[in-house]
Amino acid sequence: MSQLELKGVRGKLSYWALKTFIDCPLRYKFLVEDGIRTPDKDFRGAIIGATLHYTVERSFFYSKSASWIFLNTPRYFAKLVDRAKILRWRSATDKEQTLQKCIEMAANMRDFLVEHSYIYGRKVEIEQKVYANITPDLSLGGKPDLQFIDDASKSIEIWDLKAVEDSIRLDKMQLWVYRYILGQLNPGYTISAMFVTPLLRKVIKPDFTEQMNQSYLSKVKETWYSIKQCRVANNFPPKPSIVCRYCEFKETQCV
Numbered sequence: 001m002s003q004l005e006l007k008g009v010r011g012k013l014s015y016w017a018l019k020t021f022i023d024c025p026l027r028y029k030f031l032v033e034d035g036i037r038t039p040d041k042d043f044r045g046a047i048i049g050a051t052l053h054y055t056v057e058r059s060f061f062y063s064k065s066a067s068w069i070f071l072n073t074p075r076y077f078a079k080l081v082d083r084a085k086i087l088r089w090r091s092a093t094d095k096e097q098t099l100q101k102c103i104e105m106a107a108n109m110r111d112f113l114v115e116h117s118y119i120y121g122r123k124v125e126i127e128q129k130v131y132a133n134i135t136p137d138l139s140l141g142g143k144p145d146l147q148f149i150d151d152a153s154k155s156i157e158i159w160d161l162k163a164v165e166d167s168i169r170l171d172k173m174q175l176w177v178y179r180y181i182l183g184q185l186n187p188g189y190t191i192s193a194m195f196v197t198p199l200l201r202k203v204i205k206p207d208f209t210e211q212m213n214q215s216y217l218s219k220v221k222e223t224w225y226s227i228k229q230c231r232v233a234n235n236f237p238p239k240p241s242i243v244c245r246y247c248e249f250k251e252t253q254c255v
């Protein structure tokens with residue numbers, strides 16, 4: 001394939017799309033290029049994640065006080081329990097354990113917010129889509145869960161909420177992308193970024209060294225180059241190491 005053919009391919013991608021391609025190019029083709037959705041396989045994980053987002057993001061959306069969150073968190077549990085009723089649980093035990101996990105996580109999150117009350121006076125952006133040019137032909141975007149902006153000290157603190165029980169599953173490159181984009185969009189501001197993991201009761205703040213910055217930047221560029229090649233050749237090879245249901249859904253053999 002000539003460089004000339006690839007030159008014409010421009011793109012605006014979310015980090016999620018980029019990561020999907022890294023996991024499996026064929027899955028990326030189904031989800032991103034064709035816009036095909038299949039039923040969510042892991043609804044247990046989905047409902048736990050939803051609890052976290054409801055309790056934190058909606059709380060900031062409606063009010064910015066720790067006491068308000070303290071009083072209103074049970075309302076969100078009730079909503080989630082209602083939502084959970086329509087799901088096909090594997091067993092009554094699975095449903096009960098998941099709801100217990102949600103309650104534990106939301107309670108930990110509420111305690112965490114009370115401890116981190118310094119953020120309450122700050123401007124907050126919730127799940128705002130942000131894009132920046134990462135190469136001349138690629139605009140890469142993301143949706144950081146929360147951004148706390150302090151114009152007085154010219155600083156932005158990014159929180160990415162994760163409902164994980166094991167820190168190995170955290171994707172540092174995602175946090176790096178948010179940090180990179182917000183740095184491009186807000187020159188002169190100090191950008192910090194961290195994972196907030198209420199099930200682990202931890203804040204994890206990676207230290208992004210210059211070497212890491214360069215390696216993530218190269219990874220993004222290489223992936224974008226591969227996407228362009230696949231697009232031009234209209235060939236997105238399967239990478240079945242990640243188990244998903246897309247091949248089954250499309251009745252295509254997952255080799």
Ligand code: SF4
Pocket residue numbers: 024025026027238239240241242243244245246247248254255
């Ligand atoms: S089933 Fe496997 S090969 Fe097929 S899209 Fe999913 S991960 Fe890729």
